[in-house]
Amino acid sequence: MSTVAFIGLGVMGYPMAGYLAKAGHDVRVYNRTSATAERWLGEHSGSQHATPSEAAKGASIVFACVGNDDDVRAVTCGEDGAFHSMDSGSLFVDHTTASAKVARELHAKAAESGIGFLDAPVSGGQAGAENGQLTVMVGGDESHYATAEPVIAHYAKSCRRLGESGAGQLAKMVNQICIAGLVQGLAEGLHFAEQAGLDGAAVVDVIGKGAAQSWQMVNRYQTMLDREFDHGFAVDWMRKDLSICLDEARRNGASLPVAAAVDQFYAEVQAMGGGRWDTSSLIARLSASGTGGN
Numbered sequence: 432m433s434t435v436a437f438i439g440l441g442v443m444g445y446p447m448a449g450y451l452a453k454a455g456h457d458v459r460v461y462n463r464t465s466a467t468a469e470r471w472l473g474e475h476s477g478s479q480h481a482t483p484s485e486a487a488k489g490a491s492i493v494f495a496c497v498g499n500d501d502d503v504r505a506v507t508c509g510e511d512g513a514f515h516s517m518d519s520g521s522l523f524v525d526h527t528t529a530s531a532k533v534a535r536e537l538h539a540k541a542a543e544s545g546i547g548f549l550d551a552p553v554s555g556g557q558a559g560a561e562n563g564q565l566t567v568m569v570g571g572d573e574s575h576y577a578t579a580e581p582v583i584a585h586y587a588k589s590c591r592r593l594g595e596s597g598a599g600q601l602a603k604m605v606n607q608i609c610i611a612g613l614v615q616g617l618a619e620g621l622h623f624a625e626q627a628g629l630d631g632a633a634v635v636d637v638i639g640k641g642a643a644q645s646w647q648m649v650n651r652y653q654t655m656l657d658r659e660f661d662h663g664f665a666v667d668w669m670r671k672d673l674s675i676c677l678d679e680a681r682r683n684g685a686s687l688p689v690a691a692a693v694d695q696f697y698a699e700v701q702a703m704g705g706g707r708w709d710t711s712s713l714i715a716r717l718s719a720s721g722t723g724g725n
Contacts, residue, residue, distance in 0.1 A: 432457070434457040436460070436487045446586070447526070448475070448494070450563050459480055459486045483495075484512060485516070487513035487521075493522070495523070496526040500530050504533065507523065529550070531598075549599070554606050570595060570597050570598030572596075608690045611690050612693065614693075617652065660715070666697050666700050673697070700716055703716065
């Protein structure tokens, strides 16, 4: 067991840091809203710190799960960033879904101070984080991965290094591209079933045992039929992720017509007031009855 830090106690980071504490690590936490950190300390052992730099001081591994590229830069290289206090030989593991560009940038910046850096975005959503069942995609040096993997295993069911710095973020982009198409296909299928006068749940019970089956179908079809979108991964977050995918595609020449279309469909959901709805709310834009947020 070792001293670790966790920066960012949002819906993902909060339970992830909790699993580290339950495993016996000495966890030093920082969160922009101090009340959240105080609540976390009411449930877990550890210590709260006023800045990322203070939290990272003396930690062998510093984990972070924040919002976007600018947030990652701020908690690493900003005025009170973790890189300023981390010891040579320590390791920074970034679980934020961000760009491959910022991952490579910070990997190089960390190396200047003898610090390791892994980009390690996660998949599995809030439920996966709370149940310790996340999937983690990692980019970075093999030796750094070997150090981090047994610790990440406390809150992950699957963790794999996919290449050098930036590879984890690129793999997460593949994940989001695939999900976007699946959710749109499911939304259209359920909408079609409703318009055809079919029992949507009965249809899914049948086709869900065949080639159409997917995680999205199993876990989201009923809430989509019920127009309940107050759970899971928010539309605002998905649009952030898809913007990263589309930007990278422009850079590497990949063609993403479906992802680009679904991104615009999510823009329509935002215009309906559904920015904080779950991503399954794509069905809401297909019918006048889709009111969401129940």
